[in-house]
Amino acid sequence: MAAMQDAIREEMNEIPEAAPDRPVVRYRDIRKSFGDFEVLKGLDLDVKQGEKITIIGPSGSGKTTIIRMLMTLEEPTSGVIEVDGEPLWHQEVKGELVPAGEKHLRKVRGKIGMVFQQYNLFPHMTILKNVTEAPVHVLGMSKKEAKEKALAMLEKVGLKDHVHKYPIQLSGGQQQRVAIARALVMEPKVMLFDEVTSALDPELVGEVLGVIKDIAHTTNMTMILVTHEMDFAREISDRVVFIDKGKIVEQGRPEQVLENPKTERLNSFLRRFR
Numbered sequence: 001m002a003a004m005q006d007a008i009r010e011e012m013n014e015i016p017e018a019a020p021d022r023p024v025v026r027y028r029d030i031r032k033s034f035g036d037f038e039v040l041k042g043l044d045l046d047v048k049q050g051e052k053i054t055i056i057g058p059s060g061s062g063k064t065t066i067i068r069m070l071m072t073l074e075e076p077t078s079g080v081i082e083v084d085g086e087p088l089w090h091q092e093v094k095g096e097l098v099p100a101g102e103k104h105l106r107k108v109r110g111k112i113g114m115v116f117q118q119y120n121l122f123p124h125m126t127i128l129k130n131v132t133e134a135p136v137h138v139l140g141m142s143k144k145e146a147k148e149k150a151l152a153m154l155e156k157v158g159l160k161d162h163v164h165k166y167p168i169q170l171s172g173g174q175q176q177r178v179a180i181a182r183a184l185v186m187e188p189k190v191m192l193f194d195e196v197t198s199a200l201d202p203e204l205v206g207e208v209l210g211v212i213k214d215i216a217h218t219t220n221m222t223m224i225l226v227t228h229e230m231d232f233a234r235e236i237s238d239r240v241v242f243i244d245k246g247k248i249v250e251q252g253r254p255e256q257v258l259e260n261p262k263t264e265r266l267n268s269f270l271r272r273f274r
């Protein structure tokens with residue numbers, strides 16, 4: 001009987017798997033507090049396969065926390081996050097959701113790639129080694145295959161001629177492009193970009209945004225970005241989400257959200273960029 005129930009459950013789990021419009025990322029009633037301070041106050045957000053969404057909002061409004069929870073770097077205080085139909089911070093045991101074990105977290109985390117503000121490359125490894133390290137040691141890919149993939153990714157981000165250099169020999173913009181290649185080589189289902197140009201000198205911002213734009217326009221990868229670059233957000237996003245004080249205040253097509261804000265809160269936020 002139990003085996004049959006498991007089989008039915010397994011089969012039921014597969015139905016959403018096949019549904020084309022099922023969101024690849026889903027946040028349901030997410031609350032997150034740090035001590036007494038509630039950063040997120042009941043966040044609901046669905047992101048569809050292939051969708052590119054940009055999260056904008058004032059500093060401290062909870063944007064990074066949204067992304068870090070998906071990367072399993074922060075645990076929500078309550079609510080459910082699903083990736084690809086599977087709960088992230090929970091796992092189903094005998095039909096009940098219980099806190100996820102490390103194995104489950106690792107499995108779901110494998111579907112997510114992230115590029116941070118600080119690129120944190122391994123300083124003692126060449127660029128090529130920086131990019132092949134995780135596919136070989138985390139995914140168990142052969143060295144030959146990892147090298148082929150890494151070279152293809154490094155070419156995509158315009159660094160073909162620098163693969164045998166060390167991070168210190170590259171500019172900040174080039175290092176950030178290595179970090180992008182390093183995340184892409186893992187072929188994640190969802191890529192997260194958290195203010196990836198904030199730490200760069202202004203003249204290096206364009207080359208990094210250009211690479212991300214290229215990825216957005218040429219792949220079907222689901223992307224969630226946090227940025228203060230409004231022109232970039234307009235060009236790249238299927239949807240812009242404005243968050244303030246831990247809640248989504250407005251969301252929609254970039255031209256609608258960025259050019260015709262409905263609320264005074266968004267209007268006054270956008271005025272800072274005009």
Ligand code: ADP
Nearest residue numbers: 034035039057058059060061062063064065066
């Ligand atoms: P944003 O990305 O919109 O600037 P964050 O998500 O980084 O906002 O942070 C939202 C709020 O949560 C900020 O006030 C920040 O200080 C606080 N916060 C974030 N992470 C932590 C943490 N690990 N411990 C305590 N407070 C935190």
